Amino acid sequence: MSAVTKADTAVRAPAPEVEPSSDVANWSPTWTGRLRSAGLRRLPPEKLLPDSQPAYVQSAVYLFGALTLSAFGVVVLSGMVLAIEGANWWHVSNAGLFVNSIHLWGTELFFFFMVLHLWGKFFMAAWRGRRRATWITGVLAFVVSIATAFTGYLSQQNFDSEWISTQAKDGINATGAGAFWNVLNFGQMLLWHVVLLPLVVAVFVGIHVLLVRRRGVVPPFALAARGATGWSDTTEREDLTKDEAAEATSTEEVASK
Amino acid sequence: MSKRFNPDRDVAEWHGPAIRYDLLKEVTVGFAVVLVLALVFAVVFSSPDESAITLQSWSKAAPVDFVQTAITELDGTSASATYGAPYNHTPGTGQQLGPISIERAIGVHIPLDTSRAFVIDPLETLPRQPALTSAIRQYKSAPAKQQTAWTSAYEKVVGKATFNGALHVAPGSYGPVAPMMTALLGMARSGALDGALTKTPQLYGTDYTKPLLFIADGTYMGNVAQSRNLLGNQWGMMNETGQYPGQAWLWLYTLWYQVPPMNSSSNGDVEVWAIMMGLTVLLALVPFIPGLRSIPRWTRIYRLIWRRHYRSLPPVSS
Numbered sequence: 416m417s418a419v420t421k422a423d424t425a426v427r428a429p430a431p432e433v434e435p436s437s438d439v440a441n442w443s444p445t446w447t448g449r450l451r452s453a454g455l456r457r458l459p460p461e462k463l464l465p466d467s468q469p470a471y472v473q474s475a476v477y478l479f480g481a482l483t484l485s486a487f488g489v490v491v492l493s494g495m496v497l498a499i500e501g502a503n504w505w506h507v508s509n510a511g512l513f514v515n516s517i518h519l520w521g522t523e524l525f526f527f528f529m530v531l532h533l534w535g536k537f538f539m540a541a542w543r544g545r546r547r548a549t550w551i552t553g554v555l556a557f558v559v560s561i562a563t564a565f566t567g568y569l570s571q572q573n574f575d576s577e578w579i580s581t582q583a584k585d586g587i588n589a590t591g592a593g594a595f596w597n598v599l600n601f602g603q604m605l606l607w608h609v610v611l612l613p614l615v616v617a618v619f620v621g622i623h624v625l626l627v628r629r630r631g632v633v634p635p636f637a638l639a640a641r642g643a644t645g646w647s648d649t650t651e652r653e654d655l656t657k658d659e660a661a662e663a664t665s666t667e668e669v670a671s672k
Numbered sequence: 673m674s675k676r677f678n679p680d681r682d683v684a685e686w687h688g689p690a691i692r693y694d695l696l697k698e699v700t701v702g703f704a705v706v707l708v709l710a711l712v713f714a715v716v717f718s719s720p721d722e723s724a725i726t727l728q729s730w731s732k733a734a735p736v737d738f739v740q741t742a743i744t745e746l747d748g749t750s751a752s753a754t755y756g757a758p759y760n761h762t763p764g765t766g767q768q769l770g771p772i773s774i775e776r777a778i779g780v781h782i783p784l785d786t787s788r789a790f791v792i793d794p795l796e797t798l799p800r801q802p803a804l805t806s807a808i809r810q811y812k813s814a815p816a817k818q819q820t821a822w823t824s825a826y827e828k829v830v831g832k833a834t835f836n837g838a839l840h841v842a843p844g845s846y847g848p849v850a851p852m853m854t855a856l857l858g859m860a861r862s863g864a865l866d867g868a869l870t871k872t873p874q875l876y877g878t879d880y881t882k883p884l885l886f887i888a889d890g891t892y893m894g895n896v897a898q899s900r901n902l903l904g905n906q907w908g909m910m911n912e913t914g915q916y917p918g919q920a921w922l923w924l925y926t927l928w929y930q931v932p933p934m935n936s937s938s939n940g941d942v943e944v945w946a947i948m949m950g951l952t953v954l955l956a957l958v959p960f961i962p963g964l965r966s967i968p969r970w971t972r973i974y975r976l977i978w979r980r981h982y983r984s985l986p987p988v989s990s
Contacts, residue, residue, distance in 0.1 A: 516714035542959035544683030591774030594781035602878025
């Protein structure tokens with residue numbers, strides 16, 4: 416390697432500005448570009464943050480989803496305050512007991528609204544028209560939420576935790592899971608409660624909400640005497656694999672034009 | 673080939689009018705409403721926080737029950753000592769579903785020898801107790817048959833023991849067992865046993881498996897739970913202390929423990945879990961299950977939910 420002297424650099428001409436390649440259009444798509452395109456294709460801004468809804472969205476039942484999300488927010492925020500002060504805080508401080516009470520009642524409200532949301536969506540058959548994944552992620556969020564609340568009860572360090580853990584161990588052990596998921600181990604349950612399970616709930620809730628935004632709110636059942644009941648060009652049928660493939664093809668066609 | 677339209681699976685997408693909607697406002701107002709509700713409930717009802725039972729509080733409140741339990745831990749006849757997987761190898765244990773026992777198949781992962789872990793090891797941590805040290809040595813070096821003779825004799829009479837500052841057990845041939853039990857009771861009442869059972873090689877400890885199993889083997893905690901309506905047959909799985917809703921969402925799980933054959937089956941836990949797992953899968957797969965997915969259309973409750981929409985439709989032409 417040759418040494419570069421001051422004289423060399425002094426006489427060297429400034430580097431020319433890099434001009435953009437003329438064949439950008441021919442570049443193969445990057446991962447980032449593909450992700451952006453897919454995101455915009457599936458969730459354009461007007462779908463992600465809508466300021467209008469179909470006219471049939473007029474019922475208190477539609478509020479339960481938003482109220483569930485709101486209660487989840489209250490639970491997470493109050494849980495964060497409890498985490499900041501530590502596990503013993505709420506046993507020895509009035510302020511801590513108050514925050515713990517908000518956490519408890521936030522959880523009760525979360526489940527109350529979530530169950531109403533679930534039943535409401537069941538009786539609306541909200542899985543119709545390519546919305547099966549929305550239903551399934553909602554059920555998964557519900558199930559993981561139960562496990563999250565359960566570990567919360569185990570992490571209270573009081574008689575409730577003690578009694579629930581010693582009774583629940585038999586059920587968990589009977590499934591074989593008790594060998595690895597020890598409900599009598601406070602440290603393990605606390606970490607599952609404050610890190611792992613809330614993360615899983617947040618992921619399922621996030622996917623669920625994005626799917627709701629993407630697919631929209633399920634339309635009412637058509638009344639036989641008043642509207643279309645048959646399969647027609649104006650109706651859509653769910654086939655997730657075919658739908659995704661068709662969307663990808665149409666996008667590629669648009670891009671190539 | 674196109675499939676026939678199925679009203680429980682397919683839908684005529686909406687191409688009608690839209691109404692104004694503010695997602696951000698809905699979420700913000702919703703959050704405020706829920707926060708206010710939680711604050712009000714917190715102020716009015718607070719939250720339960722009944723102190724946990726410790727080995728110390730148990731041995732002080734019910735010393736005879738403590739010793740009755742401790743002797744079964746020493747001779748290996750307590751519920752924990754004979755539990756089986758995941759704590760120890762005990763033939764004939766392990767709940768099974770038909771011919772399958774997952775519990776047994778996975779085996780011992782949290783090894784527990786109650787005689788050593790709950791009695792002998794903690795007693796050996798007590799300093800400057802030559803008589804006790806000698807008693808422990810005598811017990812450990814005795815043949816199993818002799819150990820059983822001592823503990824069985826003690827077990828027969830300890831239920832009638834009394835406590836008035838000291839434990840009084842009717843005289844008998846208990847060998848070293850009597851001084852060991854007296855020392856363990858003293859250790860528990862001082863609080864030292866709680867520390868000994870959570871001791872780890874590190875300074876910090878967060879695993880309460882041993883003290884919780886020991887406490888649960890006694891009758892004291894069960895009696896306290898019964899007085900607070902927390903037993904399994906009192907729907908205790910979903911209750912908590914005080915007048916609080918508890919885990920009301922576990923009502924279905926708890927229900928199965930109240931009905932035959934699960935309420936009396938030795939495999940009740942695994943049977944209830946199997947039912948609940950099956951029902952959870954069914955719930956997740958409702959959109960795919962003919963009949964189940966038609967319930968909303970058959971019950972017509974949707975007419976109530978969308979009543980304003982249906983009212984707004986043009987009248988049927990005759």
